[in-house]
Amino acid sequence: MHTIDLAYVGRGIHEELVAHVADQEGYYADEGLHVAIRDGIDWDIRRLRGAATIGLGRAVLSRLTDGIDWTMLSVNTHRPLFWFLGRPGLESLEDLRGRRLAVHAGFTAPGCFARIVLRRHGLDPDHDLTCVVRAPGDYGMDLRMLREGSIDAAYVGSTLAPEQVAEEEGLRVLAWVGDHFRIPTVGVAVDPAHHSPESPAVQGLVRANRRALATIAARPDLAVDYLASFLTRLTRDEAVRHFDTYIGPYFSADGHVDLAVAQEAVDLVAVELGVATQPAAGIYQA
Template sequence: MHTLDLTYVGHGLHEELVAYVADQEGFPEQEGVHLAVRDGVSWDDERLRRGATIGLGRSVFARLTDGVEWTALSVSTHRPLFWFVGGPHVGAMEDLRGRRLLVHAPHTAPGCFARIVLRRHGLDPDHDLECVVRPPGDYAMDLRRLRAGEVDAAYLGSTLDPAQVAAEEGFHELAWVGDHLAVPTVGLAVDPAVVSLDDPAVAAAVRAQRRALALLAADPETAVAYLQRFLGRDTPDEVRRYHDRFVAPWFTSDGQVDLAAADEGLAAVADELGVAHVPRAADVYRTEHVARSARL
């Protein structure tokens, strides 16, 4: 049996869901690979390059800024699962002007996405509001700081359900990044300088991810049951609403990429980063390997 390290670089169902479903269903072993799913949140890029990664946002970020030719072989979703949530006195994105926002650093993929969305609401993240940088991780402390009034809004990831949090805390959902930016953020990618695109372990991992995506698309009740394991604060009805809004319409069923959306997303990220050369999406997202691997 082949072996492969597969790292996630963020917490929450956005990064972990598909790999978790594949693992629980036994798909990797059935496809002939032992996947060691690793927490790479604090790993440097050199260590990440030794295996495959789920985090397409971070890998593409490194490709744009450092020239590391990370290549995605499977795409789980083009819609980043990050949200702006306002405190009791912040009911719209425009209300962030002059306020304090708890958010990821600009040089991270989630932070870059946040800045793009802020600009699309007419807000300069460097001058129109105060961005209070927070490290990646669980968002429970963000809620505590928002509840205490230390900040006026927070940028949350998928360890939490924004609708449930807003209803319980008296906060406001301000914006979902996925409504404003389409760029592949999770799937499976490798650096071909270190791990061959044709490595049998990689092909098997792609097949396992594809089977997990197909299961989530074909069986909503199973999808909801798995989501419930991540959204422990939510009732079954709340999990179904989350699934119907953020997962069912936006997660792929086959790992394939929307090249037009990906080209637009890459251009937006490159523009925010001040990167002049923007690679073609077709060179970054080589998801034809998904179809090829299905025939192996």
């Protein structure tokens, strides 16, 4: 049996759902593979290189800024699961001008994506609003800050369902990042200096990941069961709506990449980071 570490670098169904399906449905075992799913959120890039990673966004930023030849071997979705939530009175991203936004740091993948989306809506994140840097998590403190009025909006991830939270808290869903910026952000990536993409362990991991994607596409009821196990505040009907809105239509059934989408995204990320871009075809083999 082959063994490999697989690290997620963000919490929520965005990174965890597909690996969870592969694990729970026995797809890793079918490949003769022992996969240790690791919490790599606080790992530095040197430690992360020793594992396969789910976080393609972080791997792309690292490739552009650190010169590490991360190679993307399977892609789950091209639409990042992050949202902007606003207090009552805000109806669009343009309304954030002059306001306070809780958001991830710009050097992180989700923070970089947020800055790209804000710029697309005519907002300079360094001058047109006040960015309150927050670490990713369950976003409970961000919701508390919204209730207290110490921030006007928050950038949140898939540890919560935005419509359900907005309804309960009297908030507004201002935008879904996936509607405004597409990039292959989750799947399977390795650093070839540590794991050959052709090794039996890596190839087995990729096959299991793609099998889990096919299961999610073919068996939505089962996929909703797994989704609901993460988003425990949702009723069954709410979990179905969340799946039908954000997962079912947009998660790949085969793990392949759209290189045109990937190239546009890599170019935008490089501009945001102030570094040279790279050909997407050299980054993504999915």
